[in-house]
Amino acid sequence: MKALLYLNKYLVKYKWYLIWGTLFTIISNLFGIYPAQLVRYALDLVRETLDIYYLYAGTSLQESIYSMFAFSILLYGLLILALALLKGFFLFLVRQTLIVMSRHIEYDLKNEIYDHYQTLPLSFYRKHNTGDLMARISEDVSKVRMYVGPSLMYGMNLIVLFALVISYMASINMRLTFFVLLPLPVLSIGIYLVENIVIRRSEEIQRSLSRMSTFVQEAFSGIRVLKSFVQEKNSTEKFEHETNEYRAKSLRLTLVDALWQPMTVLLIGLSNVLVIYVGGQEVISGRLTPGNITEFILYVNMLTWPVMALGWTMSQTQRAAASQQRINEFLEVKTEIVSTKHLNRDIQGKITFEHVRFTYPDSGIVALKDFSMNVRAGESVAILGTTGSGKSTIANLLTRMYDPTSGTIRIDDVPVEEYGLPTLRGQIGYVPQDVFLFSDSISNNVRFGLPEMSQERVDQAVRDADLYQNIVDFPEGFETRIGERGITLSGGQKQRLSIARAIARNPKILILDDCLSAVDTNTENIILNNLKRIMADRTSVIISHRVSSAKLADQIIVLDDGNIIETGTHDELMARNGTYRELYDKQLQAEEV
Incomplete structure (x- = not known):
């Protein structure tokens, strides 16, 4: 239950909904109690009037007594109807406060989670799948809403009703009240035993649902690949396996609920039996009237639904606790990609990498080893290399998707950590590889x-x-x-x-991360010629495995396994007859073929 304490800030925010909802709950229950008292008065009136009615049998007073009796019963009936209507009206207000409050909290919580998601670094998304993220912002938040809405409403109704009904029953007859409430300790023990099972199985259901959501999301996102490899049947079988697991876990939870409900009804029925048995003894002894017995039965029936809802409320609360715990796990994750000085100024575009080393935190792969680069504002640099050489890592570091493991990255001689993230990224144009x-x-x-x-x-x-x-x-x-x-x-x-x-x-800085890999040579030449004019007034970083893309650059850096093996202009590197010349000749031959 500690996980649900996180929601207290929302309960404080919408405290007036909570306060008015509590007040309306008390009023509605008062209008629910008064009819039981009117029924008692009416039944006692019937018993007393019948004795008098038969006493004056054959006289003219008998008809007058009957008229007064009929009028009194009609009046009681109208009063009971009026109180029922008033109770219904205030129940409507209860839902318009507490349930509306839960919708507001659901809205705020979803927005908070979504906003928090957007602050988290790429390393977080490499560790968690999309289906799990979606489940926490949809299914888990819905479970939490059931706690701050219906569960809170029914729980509050139970507390208020118990306080009013039990205090009033005790004022009438303490002995009968004791026997009526005797089954409740058994009910409390049952709740204690059941709630542990419910929370454990609810967590299993949520984990299963996350796996199923992830599978469906991946299947539909990659539907073209799935169809092209004719794997529809295999995909369906895997989905059936996931749904069967989800169904099995849900049925196990349903079994607990199915056993709990009959036990609750049995205990309520036992209370009715005790009312009739013990109450009959009290009537015989003259301490109660038959109307009191009927009144107590009505009170027990008034407590029936709240007590039956108690198991459901506890179940929903435990599910909400499990869901909020999952939500808190993500909300407690804090990004390390933060600004130290929140600089907000225009950049010119000078880029400096000084002995940068980077290791991916989730995989431990060393992507860059002692990488240094200096690009003046308005210049262009091409970074070439084979797959896995660390080219795209440079783009991720420059846009601060990650921070380097060691070394320094500067823009306009200012460490990138000092810029505000919106300011920095807002002045960079990034064309990703994917x-x-x-x-x-x-x-x-x-x-x-x-x-x-x-x-x-x-x-x-x-x-x-x-x-x-x-x-x-x-x-x-x-x-x-x-x-x-x-x-x-x-x-x-x-x-x-x-x-x-x-x-x-x-943008002031343009990053092209292997963005021409899917176009033909002719289209590439057209785009490159257009980019000459575009790159004229801005710093450009061209990341590619194609040598043809590097021709426009003022300097070229060749990477291999995170290390710089060659650097210079196109003509300088061609003259060296090194790795760059080898790449150039191979790609030229491939184009000719």
Whole structure:
């Protein structure tokens, strides 16, 4: 239950909903208790009136007595109806306060989790799968809402009703009250035993649900690969395995609930039997009236639903505790990628790497070993190397997706740690190796980094990326929706759209991370020629395994296994007849073939 203490700040925030909800709960229960008293008065009136009615049999007073009796019973009936309507009205207000409060808390908690997700570094996302992240912000938050909403409402109703009913029953007859409440300790022990089973099985269900969500998300994201390898049947079998496991765990939890409900009804029924038996003895002894017995039975029935709901409430509370614990695990994760001085200023674009070493924290792979680089503002540098040489790591370090294990990275002679993250990243245009596009229009994808961007600027960025003609040929032009992850576009079109998105925001530093790998040589030459003008006034970092992409650069760095093995201009490296010349000749021969 300690995990749920985290929600106290929200209960304080919406304290007036809670206060009014508590008040309305008390009032509604008062209107629920009074009808039982009216029933007692009515039954006692019937018993007393019948004696008098038969006493005056055959006289004119008998008809008058009957009229008064009928009027009194009608009055009691109308009063009971009025109190029932008032109770219903205040129950409506209870739901309009406590349940509405739970919806507000659900909204705030989801936004808090989502905002926190966005502050976490890439290392966090490398350790956790998407399905698990989605389950915590959807399923787990929904379970928590059941605690701050229905569970809190029913629990509060139970406490208020017990306080009112038991105190009133005790004022009438303490002995009968004792026997009526005798089954409750057994109920409490049952709750204590059941709740431990419920929380354990609820955690198992949540873990199973996370695995199932992850599997479905991966299957649908990779549906083209799944279909091309004709693995639909295999995928279905794996999904059935996950759902069978989820079903088995859910049925185990349902078994506990199924055993708990009949036991609760049995204990409530035992209370009714005790009321009739012990109450009958009290009536015989003259300490109670038959109306009191009926009143007590009504009280027991009033307690039936809250007591039955107690097991459900405890179950939901335990599930919420398990879910909130999972949520807290992520909320307690703090990013180390923070600004030390929160500098907010324009950058010119000078880049300096000084003896940088980087090891990926999740895998332990050493990506860079003593890497140094100095690029003046407005210059361009090409970083070449084979797969796994550490090229993309440089882009991740420059955008502060990670911090170096050792060494220093400076921009304009200022350590990158001193810049505010929005300031730094807002002035960098990044074209990732793995293109990601959003399920939106082409126009909105281009202006993603600057939503208020004019359409003229969007058009120019698309022209520079050599994508304009493709777009105007689409039936809906720039308003064409490209589908999830850009599925409606070809690989080359997606890469060019990603380039347009980066250059449209007019960044001071442009990073092209192997972004021309999916385009043909002719398209590459067109884009490179357009990039000459684009890169003229900004610092550019071209990361590629193609030598042709490096021709535009003022300096070229060749990486191998995280080490710099060659550096210089194109002509200088060609003259050395080293690794760069070897790469150039091999790729030239491949293009000729």
